[in-house]
Amino acid sequence: MLLCDIGNTSFHFKGDSENYKRDVAAFNPATITQKVYYISVNQAVSVKLKQLPNWIDLGKKIDKKKYYETMGIDRIVAVEACTNAVIIDAGSAITVDVVRDDEFMGGFIYPGVNAMQKTYSAISPALEYAFNFDLDLEKLPKNSQDAISYGFLKTLHTEVLSHNLPIVLTGGDAHKIATLFKEARVDEALLFKGMQELIVKKL
Amino acid sequence: MLLCDIGNTSFHFKGDSENYKRDVAAFNPATITQKVYYISVNQAVSVKLKQLPNWIDLGKKIDKKKYYETMGIDRIVAVEACTNAVIIDAGSAITVDVVRDDEFMGGFIYPGVNAMQKTYSAISPALEYAFNFDLDLEKLPKNSQDAISYGFLKTLHTEVLSHNLPIVLTGGDAHKIATLFKEARVDEALLFKGMQELIVKKL
Numbered sequence A, B: 001m002l003l004c005d006i007g008n009t010s011f012h013f014k015g016d017s018e019n020y021k022r023d024v025a026a027f028n029p030a031t032i033t034q035k036v037y038y039i040s041v042n043q044a045v046s047v048k049l050k051q052l053p054n055w056i057d058l059g060k061k062i063d064k065k066k067y068y069e070t071m072g073i074d075r076i077v078a079v080e081a082c083t084n085a086v087i088i089d090a091g092s093a094i095t096v097d098v099v100r101d102d103e104f105m106g107g108f109i110y111p112g113v114n115a116m117q118k119t120y121s122a123i124s125p126a127l128e129y130a131f132n133f134d135l136d137l138e139k140l141p142k143n144s145q146d147a148i149s150y151g152f153l154k155t156l157h158t159e160v161l162s163h164n165l166p167i168v169l170t171g172g173d174a175h176k177i178a179t180l181f182k183e184a185r186v187d188e189a190l191l192f193k194g195m196q197e198l199i200v201k202k203l
Helices: A043-049 A073-080 A113-123 A144-161 A174-178 A190-202 B043-049 B073-080 B113-123 B144-161 B174-178 B190-202
Strands: A002-006 A010-014 A019-023 A036-040 A055-057 A085-090 A093-100 A103-111 A167-170 B002-006 B010-014 B019-023 B036-040 B055-057 B085-090 B093-100 B103-111 B167-170
Touching (some): A036 A043, A073 A190, A093 A144, A103 B113, A103 B144, A113 A144, A113 B103, A167 A174, B002 B190, B036 B043, B036 B073, B043 B055, B073 B093, B085 B190, B093 B144, B113 B144
Antiparallel strands (some): A093 A103, B002 B010, B085 B093
């Protein structure tokens, strides 16, 4: 079975023995002839896929009443895959969603690692540092690199921990963030697990 | 007595009965002939002011050993003005500094309101919302505007409150942020108070 998670920048394919990404700008989905179950937050790609009968939109199989109109399908699928968790999906944005006893409690959106790096540099060249992911979260910073790293990461960390639930990390920057979220479990395949559950339940 | 706080974008003057700002790009400091006590985080302006004998750099009067090399003089002066506080200076960046029993414990730097607004818009047009400063901080969001507002503001709020100290808000965006920090005292003149204390102590 071939699954595909389509974001703003890439198609992420996962089969029984395959796992690869293709650039949204360069890849032509019509070159895939087998059946593909997909989710997409990319409107432009979604429109194209409607013309290809072998591409099956899993987003249509979801009861969206539990969520909200503009919530990304990737977040919904991740929530569907969890029972009790704070789910952190670290990509171009960092989405944080809370599930308690299978119920979606709500969630928030924080800028991703690259976006936040650019933000600090744009405020002042004096803030143009790479983030320190080995930061000591227990200590208030006394240098500029740690001052922006703490601003970006400790604020997120404190908020996430306040929900007292197991933490699941996924997305392209999950491993960077994992250094600071020592309590978290990294699950790179979380979205694909959610998609597989949907297929079993709904098809 | 005329005081001046010089940032990246403006000269902020405060006299006995005056309080006004001048744009850094357009204002010529040589047009001021009276004595001015100033602090500056603007390197280009600082260089010019060294040529003007009536402009007195208060930054030179500070014992910087308690702080760190690259810490902005505005943050240091605010810390000097407080005994027990979390000081939030909300400008192009939001600096947060902790003082306990007159001792500087450290601090961090978070992006300012305008910077963060641009960050979300740049990640995706789907995140192009104005922040909701009337957000309910006790409730996880279930709509996009609140999801980014919570991401920006609740994370900061949770971290600031974790220090269990009185909160003082200053800077150009202090009033926007104050809606969410109901526990905070807004003190727009905090830096000028710190400067005045320095003058009394050191001159």
